Amino acid sequence: MSAQFYNYTAENPQGEEISMSDFEGKVVLIVNTATQCGLTPQFDGLENLYQEFKDKEFIVLGFPCNQFAGQEPLSNDEMVSACRLNHGVTFPLFKKIDVNGGDAHPIYKYLKDVLPGTLVNAIKWNFTKFLIGKDGKPLKRYSPTTKPESIKKDIEKALNA
Template identity: 80%
Template sequence: MSAQFYTYSAENPQGNEIKMSDFEGKTVLIVNTATQCGLTPQFDGLEKLHQEYKDKDLVVLGFPCNQFAGQEPLSNDEMEATCKLNHGVTFPLMKKIDVNGGNAHPLYKYLKKALPGTLVNSIKWNFTKFLIGKDGTPIKRYAPTAKPESIEGDIKKALA
């Protein structure tokens, strides 16, 4: 299952393809995000993790999603600018995607199958997190309410 992660790609807000294979050998934290959610302050913690561990090969990837109470209504460009301005986000953000349903992004279909949720496999809300190991193996899924600092220990283990 490990190599399968590297077969996926996504587009950044400008429409350029970002291949997950570009992150081979790195630990990746994938998060579905929204700029107008009660959990939006997590951007600050995610950016802190990014700054702390990017030189140790951690990659944080934000996947904006508007499927939860319309909390990401901004265009891709506006969303990216808002994240930079309001939260100092420098980690890569992708183009808005669906994480559930028939139009769910293939990467999210894979992640939900690899790391099922509690009771249901669907993503329950914004800021669900997936930690991917250096070999592309999905390690752990975190609830939306799990603050970035609370998963730092798992990130350190994955980076070791």
């Protein structure tokens, strides 16, 4: 039986539908991103994790969001360019989405239900992270201020599970 996560899809910046089942068997780190946030330097740490573990069935998926103080005002194409040029991002980025409210993307509705936040389920800010195991089951939620490098041990544990 396939995990529910694999039933979801999301559009890449070009509008092509990508199935989360494409990542079956991989450890996945999902992050809501923004290019003009105080936490934007985390792109560097996320890319470092991706480079270190991508050959071991690990992937980072970035979901840009403009719901927090308008910190992702760029178009999808501009956002991809900024991430590549300013931070060397090579992991997949998706089309800009909402992570909270009635228009929240179904992946985020699901992740918030399975791994609720402290006090409230809502995503509190940019760079909230979700780690998903090789079996598609969400393992852990991290706050926006959790530095990517501090997730390394959890990624290694999930890769070895």
